[in-house]
Amino acid sequence: MIVGVGWLTVLGFWLADAGPMGASLAFVIGMLFFIPVGLCYAEMAGMYPHTGGPIIYALHQFGVVASFIAGWMLCLTFFFVIIFEALSVGWLMEVLWPSSMGPKIYSFMGSDIHVGHLVFGIGGNILLAIANWRGGSTSGKAQSIMTFSLIITILILIVAALFNGQASNLEPLFIASETGSIWPGVVTVLLTVPFYLTGFEAIAQGMGERDKNISFKTIARIIVISIIGAALFYVAIIISASSVAPRDLLVGAELPAAKAFEIGLGSAVLMKLALIGGLLGLLSTWNGCIFVFVRAIWALGKNRMIWPGFAKTNKAGISILAIWFVIIVVAFGVGMGKNAILPLVNSSSTAVGLLFFIVCLAVIKSRFKTPDSKRPFKAPGGLVLPIIGCLASLWVVVLTLQDPYTAGEGIPLEWWLFGGWVLFGAVLWFIGAYNRKKEGYTLERMIKDTSEEIDS
Numbered sequence: 413m414i415v416g417v418g419w420l421t422v423l424g425f426w427l428a429d430a431g432p433m434g435a436s437l438a439f440v441i442g443m444l445f446f447i448p449v450g451l452c453y454a455e456m457a458g459m460y461p462h463t464g465g466p467i468i469y470a471l472h473q474f475g476v477v478a479s480f481i482a483g484w485m486l487c488l489t490f491f492f493v494i495i496f497e498a499l500s501v502g503w504l505m506e507v508l509w510p511s512s513m514g515p516k517i518y519s520f521m522g523s524d525i526h527v528g529h530l531v532f533g534i535g536g537n538i539l540l541a542i543a544n545w546r547g548g549s550t551s552g553k554a555q556s557i558m559t560f561s562l563i564i565t566i567l568i569l570i571v572a573a574l575f576n577g578q579a580s581n582l583e584p585l586f587i588a589s590e591t592g593s594i595w596p597g598v599v600t601v602l603l604t605v606p607f608y609l610t611g612f613e614a615i616a617q618g619m620g621e622r623d624k625n626i627s628f629k630t631i632a633r634i635i636v637i638s639i640i641g642a643a644l645f646y647v648a649i650i651i652s653a654s655s656v657a658p659r660d661l662l663v664g665a666e667l668p669a670a671k672a673f674e675i676g677l678g679s680a681v682l683m684k685l686a687l688i689g690g691l692l693g694l695l696s697t698w699n700g701c702i703f704v705f706v707r708a709i710w711a712l713g714k715n716r717m718i719w720p721g722f723a724k725t726n727k728a729g730i731s732i733l734a735i736w737f738v739i740i741v742v743a744f745g746v747g748m749g750k751n752a753i754l755p756l757v758n759s760s761s762t763a764v765g766l767l768f769f770i771v772c773l774a775v776i777k778s779r780f781k782t783p784d785s786k787r788p789f790k791a792p793g794g795l796v797l798p799i800i801g802c803l804a805s806l807w808v809v810v811l812t813l814q815d816p817y818t819a820g821e822g823i824p825l826e827w828w829l830f831g832g833w834v835l836f837g838a839v840l841w842f843i844g845a846y847n848r849k850k851e852g853y854t855l856e857r858m859i860k861d862t863s864e865e866i867d868s
Contacts, residue, residue, distance in 0.1 A: 419646060419649050419650075419669065420500065420504065420667070420669045420687075420690050420694070421499075421500045421503055421504075421667070421669070421750070421753055422604065422754065422757065423649070423650070423653055423662075423668050423669045423672075424662065424663055424665070424667070424668035424669075425601075425604075425754055426438075426601050426604075426650060427650075427653075427654060427659055427662055427663050427668060428587070428663045429587060429597045429600040429601055430586065430587055430594075430597035430598050430600060430601045431584050431585055431586045431587040431594075431597065431659065432582050432585060432650050432651055432654035432655075432659075433582070433585035433586055434585070434586040434587055434594055434597045434598045434601065435598075435601045435650050436646075436647045436650050437598055438598050438599075438601035438602040438605055439601075439605055439608075439609075439643045439646050439647050439650075440643060440647070441598075441602060441605075442602060442605030442606065442609055442643065443609065443639055443640060443642075443643035445800075445804040445808075446606070446609055446610075446639055446768070446801075446804070447636055447639055447640075448772070448791070448797040448798070448801040448804070449768045449771065449772060449801040449804065449805065450612050450632075450635040450636055450638075450639050451632060451636065451791040451792075451797055451801075452771050452772045452774075452775045452791055452797065452798050452801050453465070453612065453613070453615070453616050453635060453771055454628060454631055454632035454635050454789050454791070455632075455775055455787060455789055455790055455791045456469040456616070456771055456774055456775060456778075457615070457616050457628065457631060457789075458628035458631075458787055458788035458789040459472075459778065459785060459786070459787055459788075460472055461628075464711065465486070465613060465616030465771075466482035466483075466485075466486065466613075466616070466767050466770055466771050467479050467482050467483045467486065467711070467712075469482075469770070469771055469774045470482040470770050470774060471855075471858065471859055472774075472859065473773075473774040473777050473778055473781070474770075474774070474777070475855060476717065476848075476855060476858065478770060479717065480712070480717040480718070480837075480841055480844075481766065481770070482766075482767055482770050483708065483711070483712045483717060484712070484718075484833075484834075484837040484841075485763040485764075485766045485767050486708055486763075486767060487705060487708050487709050487712070488759070488760065488763040488830075488833050489607075489610070489760045489763050489764055489767075490701045490704050490705040490708065491701075491705050491738075491741075491833075492756045492757075492759060492760045492763075492829070493698075493701045493760065494537070494698060494701045494702055494705065494738060494742055494745075495742055495745035495746070495748075495752075495756055496753060496756050496757065496760075497694055497695075497697060497698035497701065498533040498534070498536065498537050498698070498742055498745065498746045499529075499533060499745070499746060499748070499749070499750055499752065499753055499756075500694055500750075500753065501532050501533060501536050501691065501694055501695070501698070502528065502529035502530075502532045502533040502746065502750070503529075503750045504667070504687055504690065504694065505528060505532045506526075506528065506529070506666070506667075507666060507667045507670045507684075507687065508684050508687055508688065508691070509528075512528045512532075513526040513527065513528035513529065514526050514527035514528050514531075515527060517530070519749075520747070520748055520749045520751070520752070521748070521749060521751040521752060521825065522751055523748075523749030523750050523751040523752075524749070525747065525749045529746065529749070529750075530743075530746055530747065533742075533746035534742070534743045534746050536695070536698070537698075537738065537739065537742045537743070537746070538739055540695070540699050540702055541702060541735050541738050541739050543699065544699070544702045544703055544706060544730065544735065545726065545728070545730055545735050546728055546730075564689050568673070568677070568689070570648060570649075570652045572652075572656060572673070572676030572677050573651070573652035573653070573655045573656050573676060574652075576656055576675070576676050576678070577652065577655030577656050577676070578655060578656075579655065581654060581655050581656065581657055581658050581659070582651070582654050582655055582659075583659070584659065586598075599811065599815065600815065602811070603757075603758050603761055603808075603811060603812050603815055604754070604757045604758065604761060605761070606760075606761040606764040606765055606768070606808050606812075607757045607758075607760045607761045607764060608642065608646060609639055609642050609643060610764050610767075611638055611642055612635045612638040612639055612642075613764075613767070615631065615635055615638070627788070627789075628788035628789035629788075629789050631789070632789050652672075653668070653669060653672040653676075654672075656672050656675045656676040657671060657672060657675045657676075661675075669687075669690075670683055670687055673686045673687065702738055705734065705738065706730060706731050706734040706735060706738065707731075709722050709731060709734045709737075710722055710723055710725070710730075710731040710734060712844075713731065713733075713844075715853075715858050716844045716845075716847045716848040716851070716853050716858075717841065717844050718837070718840035718841060718843065718844045719840045719843040719844055719847075720844070720847050721733050722734055722840075748825075752825060755816065755824065755825040755826045755829060756829065758812050758815075758816060758826045759812070759826050759829040759830045759833075761808060761812045762808070762809055762812040762813055762826070762830055763830070764808070765805045765806070765807075765808030765809035765812065766805070766809055768801060768804070768805035768808070769801075769802055769805035769806055769809065771801075772798045772799075772801030772802040772805060773798075773802055775791065775798040775801075776795060776798045776799070776802070779795065779798075812826070813826070813827070813830075
């Protein structure tokens, strides 16, 4: 989902668990797993060229329940990223301006939460939510500047690594477990990979606004290139950061990415300037996720898949309840502290895995149900690629749910986060079902309205 600055706060986890080559290997494996998924997205997008992606595909192939599951998982991924960004900005500000943190309030999961963490995380979220409340044009004015700062930040690190990096700093290339195996570390990083490689999903979400001169074969190529490009992007970041300093020095730092900048640039001042650029890039992703989330949950409410109250909009056409939901619930998320970042990423990967599975299964069903349907693009290899996509997606779901659990240590935070979202969605679903029945809202009408309304 994020070809962006998420690496600033999780780089230390990657290096600690897997080492630079182990983490890079995880991204390469993820890339190979998800190319078949991307081609399945391209086939479905050609059949149903409407904004909404998996929501539309599931509705046509499986009905309302599957469409709701896809939509609710889509909302989870964007909403958890919003919390992720709010936590990350507090962590970055702690490095950039330590005196702004103020007194410690409490601890959660081994992380100390200070006043500053809450002020920056909650305050930044409120400001971005207000910008989105006023409509897309207002929230998008600073987007280009923030994205440009992200590109500059990444280039600074890579150039610093080229001039000051040393191959010896990459040792150990892999982190072995007590049994001597490198795979536990690789798998731990692999759990987070779906979260970072699913940026191509945005292409499916924007099909209703595509340039009609672009063929679906071209779109398929763009999707594959975006998956490969994202994977190589993170590999470059991992190798660049790891080469400028020994692993123990980076992993032992408060924020490993900041230490890599400081050593690579040879200056604490330049490090802070680079992190400011990263901070602006973080705000860009944060703003974009609020933008998409409020529209996705509006679409679910509009089509009675959840409580229709989410469809009530202000004068700018923005869901009033969705904005308030972002403001209030994210505030509680910020209170979990920075050690909740990895569980948020893992929970999002579970949701992404379910989304991928639904799309790949939709391709398989459509091949059997309507084999003669018009397909501007068809994933090559018969059913081989869709089946690989299904198996890879299910493996991600099982792995991300199973791996965080350790016997005797209670219920992991990942289960609480994912389970809580599912339970909340179930409540909204039953309210939506009551309204669908009351209004005689049929599947045929929903297919028609969803295609037209989401595109609009």
